[in-house]
Amino acid sequence: MADPITVSALSKTFTLHNQGGIRLPVFSDLSLRVAAGECVCLHGPSGAGKSTLLRSLYANYKADGGDIIVMHRGAPIDLVSAEPWRIIEARRETIGYVSQFLRVIPRVPALDIVAEPARAIGVSADAARGKARGLLTRLRIPERLWSLAPATFSGGEQQRVNIARGFIVDYPVLLLDEPTASLDAENRRTVIALIQEAKARGAAVVGIFHDAEVRDAVADRLFEVESFQGRAA
């Protein structure tokens, strides 16, 4: 079976048309392979392109060239060229992504925000909510908050809701952008445990972890994004 993620010859340059057409080459000819059960930490200074690469792996950013092959439903798809509906399907079933900030949906309670990805793959409402309760409990979100929309939650609470949402489905591919940035030590350890469990069940994990404790606990290797800079054509 092929690796869950195989990136080859990937390049990305931003062109800012309304700022004199400035071009910002971020990386080019970048290759990366992530095996099942492996966790790769994207590394490098601020502005190196870590988030850009991670977002490209979610097809949130559109690469200019190269391909991103992800094993989805047992077959390879290329996120750079796949049709939108197939990318949406892959995001629903195969690729989980925990962004740095929760995007709140007006009026939807925290419990349902967390349960939603499970509902979307056909898990029953009861089972999805049960799983959501379990995750919110592990992440120490007080029960009185579960029925509230997270718009008024603290930064750390919102981030934990976001993490719960990202871990409710056993995605084969998991992308994490600084998931522990605004968390205290206890919650950080919970997130470490969640990542280790995901690896143990065979998930391919790509993450950005500024925190050395988290990085040392979960990452199998570092990937220097910066080394693919400056090769832009």
Add this chain to the structure above:
Amino acid sequence: MSAAASMRTRAPLMQARSVTRSYGGNIGCRDVSFTLYPGEVIGIVGESGSGKSTLLACLSGRLEPDSGVISYDMRGRGFVDIQTLSEPERRMLMRTDWGMVHQNPRDGLRMAVSAGGNVGERLMAVGARHYGDIRGEAQNWLAKVEIDLERIDDKPRTFSGGMQQRLQIARNLVTTPRLVFMDEPTGGLDVSVQARLLDLLRGLVRELGIAVIVVTHDLAVVRLLADRLMVMRRGEVVEHGLTDQVLDDPHHPYTQLLVSSVLQA
């Protein structure tokens, strides 16, 4: 891409090919092509006068394009060029398999008919005859769109703008159409009322698996509702793709301007 992956295809619901419509010398929309799959939500954004409403009117058969083809997968008939439909056939399609949510609820509701009647009427158009069933289903839908059942016999003109808009949505969705066209469904409403309507729409569209083509100037609306986004300018689609990709990594100069000129979507 591997052959195995590319072989897994899906049957489209609607296909537009080079749809063009002008008004005298003025461009309405020009050379618009796309494919819509069942259950997909497409957002159309763009500046005022860019041709969004014109395109929507062409797609929904209310306006005849100068050129181009719009084909729709009709139940039991397969793909049909909608311009070849007779007027009664087109009206039947509009009343059963399609829905149309107008910006102004007055254009989509019958103001002299009760709220319950507005919803029940659509059911009767698809053959429902039993009064009790129709009323029961109408009640069901009023509850879904959060309209107090005590208001079922009131005329929509006594409703607030937000309630009228919710009623219009109930009227359109009651027959579980496969495709709904919406032109600025949250336009003209207060921000707080908009959020409620949007959340409701999002829930219903997902629950029922309806395909939607929604025109709006509000990027937050498409962010929440649409799988895919088309950006129009001067009648043409200048950028087209996954909604979050177009909004977070816009490529066309006009899209970059559009995205950077709003605070956050």
